[in-house]
Amino acid sequence: MYFSPEESSQVSEAAARSSNGAALKLRGLEKSFGARRVLRDIDLDIRPGQFVAIVGRSGCGKSTLLRLLASLDEASGGSMQIDGQRGDIRMMFQDSRLLPWKHVIDNVTLGLAPAHRRHAQEVLDRVGLGDRARDWPSRLSGGQRQRIALARALVHSPRLLLLDEPLGALDALTRIEMQQLIESLWLEQGFTAILVTHDVQEAVALADRVLLIEDGAIALDLDIRLARPRERASTGFSACEARILSRVLSSPARDDEAAVPEPVFSNFTRISWAI
Amino acid sequence: MTHAIPSPQAGAAARAAKRLLPWSLPIVLIIVWQLAAQSGWLSSRVLPAPLDVVKAFWTLTASGELFRHVAVSARRALAGFAIGGALGLLLGLATGSWRRAELLLDTTVQMIRNIPPLALIPLVILWFGIDETAKLFLVALGVFFPVYINTFHGIRSVDAGLIEMGRSYGLRGWSLYRDIILPGALPSILVGVRFSLGFMWVILIVAETISAQEGIGYMTMNAREFLMTDVVLVGILLYALLGKLADQLARGLERRWLSWHPNYSSR
Ligand SMILES: Nc1ncnc2c1ncn2[C@@H]1O[C@H](COP(=O)(O)OP(=O)(O)OP(=O)(O)O)[C@@H](O)[C@H]1O
Numbered sequence: 001m002y003f004s005p006e007e008s009s010q011v012s013e014a015a016a017r018s019s020n021g022a023a024l025k026l027r028g029l030e031k032s033f034g035a036r037r038v039l040r041d042i043d044l045d046i047r048p049g050q051f052v053a054i055v056g057r058s059g060c061g062k063s064t065l066l067r068l069l070a071s072l073d074e075a076s077g078g079s080m081q082i083d084g085q086r087g088d089i090r091m092m093f094q095d096s097r098l099l100p101w102k103h104v105i106d107n108v109t110l111g112l113a114p115a116h117r118r119h120a121q122e123v124l125d126r127v128g129l130g131d132r133a134r135d136w137p138s139r140l141s142g143g144q145r146q147r148i149a150l151a152r153a154l155v156h157s158p159r160l161l162l163l164d165e166p167l168g169a170l171d172a173l174t175r176i177e178m179q180q181l182i183e184s185l186w187l188e189q190g191f192t193a194i195l196v197t198h199d200v201q202e203a204v205a206l207a208d209r210v211l212l213i214e215d216g217a218i219a220l221d222l223d224i225r226l227a228r229p230r231e232r233a234s235t236g237f238s239a240c241e242a243r244i245l246s247r248v249l250s251s252p253a254r255d256d257e258a259a260v261p262e263p264v265f266s267n268f269t270r271i272s273w274a275i
Numbered sequence: 276m277t278h279a280i281p282s283p284q285a286g287a288a289a290r291a292a293k294r295l296l297p298w299s300l301p302i303v304l305i306i307v308w309q310l311a312a313q314s315g316w317l318s319s320r321v322l323p324a325p326l327d328v329v330k331a332f333w334t335l336t337a338s339g340e341l342f343r344h345v346a347v348s349a350r351r352a353l354a355g356f357a358i359g360g361a362l363g364l365l366l367g368l369a370t371g372s373w374r375r376a377e378l379l380l381d382t383t384v385q386m387i388r389n390i391p392p393l394a395l396i397p398l399v400i401l402w403f404g405i406d407e408t409a410k411l412f413l414v415a416l417g418v419f420f421p422v423y424i425n426t427f428h429g430i431r432s433v434d435a436g437l438i439e440m441g442r443s444y445g446l447r448g449w450s451l452y453r454d455i456i457l458p459g460a461l462p463s464i465l466v467g468v469r470f471s472l473g474f475m476w477v478i479l480i481v482a483e484t485i486s487a488q489e490g491i492g493y494m495t496m497n498a499r500e501f502l503m504t505d506v507v508l509v510g511i512l513l514y515a516l517l518g519k520l521a522d523q524l525a526r527g528l529e530r531r532w533l534s535w536h537p538n539y540s541s542r
């Protein structure tokens with residue numbers, strides 16, 4: 001485990017916030033597609049209200065793991081316990097998956113009784129798009145669409161929010177804005193969050209804990225004990241980032257993966273996009 | 276490249292010119308045609324003068340004959356369209372949604388589809404004689420396939436990601452169908468409707484010219500026997516007009532139901 005100089009009383013604070021989140025317990029979880037074993041032997045305990053980031057090379061099985069957690073796919077073996085019902089779990093996809101034929105507000109209330117419209121409007125206001133309720137999704141920018149998708153997930157007050165590279169397609173500035181929004185909503189609502197990302201900096205900025213998946217197994221499990229809001233320029237932040245990156249890059253990319261060639265930099269913070 | 280910004284007056288004039296331009300050629304043609312007919316250079320047995328066509332149109336309207344024929348034809352077209360379209364839609368939805376239904380029906384439908392409906396005319400006359408049923412049958416058959424095929428493909432091409440998203444948000448059965456599958460298939464279904472509306476008239480024209488006692492096709496065939504080219508032309512123009520009307524109707528549906536779609540939204 002990694003303890004930064006900025007480590008503080010965050011741990012106890014996180015425990016206090018935990019009431020709304022679901023706890024996860026995975027034991028020996030496995031997933032194969034035909035002969036290809038994508039995930040093997042995943043043992044994982046996640047505390048209620050924890051913010052977990054999952055990083056790893058493209059094709060390592062990050063999305064597959066999230067889809068198992070969301071019950072979108074069946075596991076091939078092992079067990080998975082999530083305290084809560086199906087409806088407590090919400091997934092946010094990389095492409096926003098808004099229904100183009102429904103107005104923004106009707107997208108947010110998807111699967112809800114009409115009585116929840118007021119609440120939906122409040123959540124829309126919260127993500128800063130209250131005035132776009134009557135627009136078609138096609139009229140929104142990519143970042144706005146992701147905010148709508150976030151609102152749609154949050155209306156259900158999920159206890160577990162799964163985020164599969166929700167910010168992957170956004171520009172750097174919008175990303176940081178969205179990261180702040182996600183963080184503040186998480187702090188407010190106290191759900192358990194699992195975020196898949198390619199961006200190590202994003203993982204360090206948001207997560208209590210970063211998992212690295214490699215060859216279908218968890219290769220690194222690192223607690224990030226930095227005070228929030230996190231200062232990206234701080235030494236503790238850079239140290240975390242560097243540590244994760246060096247671990248990611250220490251294992252050579254396999255031939256069957258379209259991996260980025262591995263550059264050797266002295267300063268790891270400059271290559272936070274390398275995976 | 277730089278563009279000069281036109282003054283308002285010049286802009287308005289340019290816009291008016293742009294509007295008129297597509298019509299200038301038809302207008303010139305009609306004038307030439309009228310002159311050619313008046314000078315006797317163009318025999319009225321080949322083409323009647325435009326003014327004669329207008330006159331024939333007027334007399335037919337005044338006598339109420341025109342309205343009667345149009346009403347009969349429109350009723351046939353719409354009834355055939357309703358039957359064929361509804362069947363195509365229902366079967367398309369069924370085969371698109373259930374693998375079983377596809378296995379059971381699709382091969383058969385694809386086989387029958389390769390027979391042009393008009394090739395069935397002799398058989399249809401044998402079956403139904405030359406009364407209404409024969410015409411309804413032909414129109415319904417012609418309308419069925421475009422609607423069926425586009426509905427089938429529409430359902431099949433609904434974004435699987437959206438369906439998965441809907442499921443994960445708790446939509447099941449009918450609500451999944453209503454909120455995601457049907458709207459997702461609608462653009463394709465409307466393409467089928469629009470195509471079949473055009474095809475509907477083609478089939479009806481042929482069916483009516485072959486055998487009918489009423490309707491636009493009958494009116495033109497009857498006029499042909501008496502060499503009344505002006506009435507024949509009125510009939511042809513009527514078909515053009517009704518075809519255009521049907522197309523306009525389909526566009527209206529698209530604009531109304533697909534207003535969410537960037538390609539169809541009215542600017
Ligand atoms: N439905 C499927 N059928 C067969 N193989 C699959 C299926 N879904 C995923 N895979 C395989 O599983 C492996 C992991 O896929 P996954 O989508 O989980 O990767 P990922 O880590 O999310 O990658 P990325 O970062 O590029 O999104 C890949 O090798 C992929 O080819």
Ligand SMILES: [Mg+2]
Nearest residue numbers: 062063064164
């Ligand atoms: Mg993925």
